[in-house]
Amino acid sequence: MQNRTTLPETGFLRLKEILAPVGPIPVSKSTWWEGVKDGRFPKPLKLGTRITVWRAEDIHSLIANGAESDGQ
Numbered sequence: 647m648q649n650r651t652t653l654p655e656t657g658f659l660r661l662k663e664i665l666a667p668v669g670p671i672p673v674s675k676s677t678w679w680e681g682v683k684d685g686r687f688p689k690p691l692k693l694g695t696r697i698t699v700w701r702a703e704d705i706h707s708l709i710a711n712g713a714e715s716d717g718q
Contacts, residue, residue, distance in 0.1 A: 653706065658691070658699035670709060 653659065653670065666672040673681070681687035688704035 654702050657702050
């Protein structure tokens, strides 16, 4: 049911919607967080103590610009 093939143009995305197999970014969580830390991936927004999201526009920009990652 959550097998999403397209991302919304605007709004917020949780990590499970960004990373494969549901999302379009084929990296592990640890690689993603390393990329956030070193600036390869967009910075998240904290909506609460346990709610972290990314702007859909930032993820579309990441996909369009083909951010380099080592895929580990």
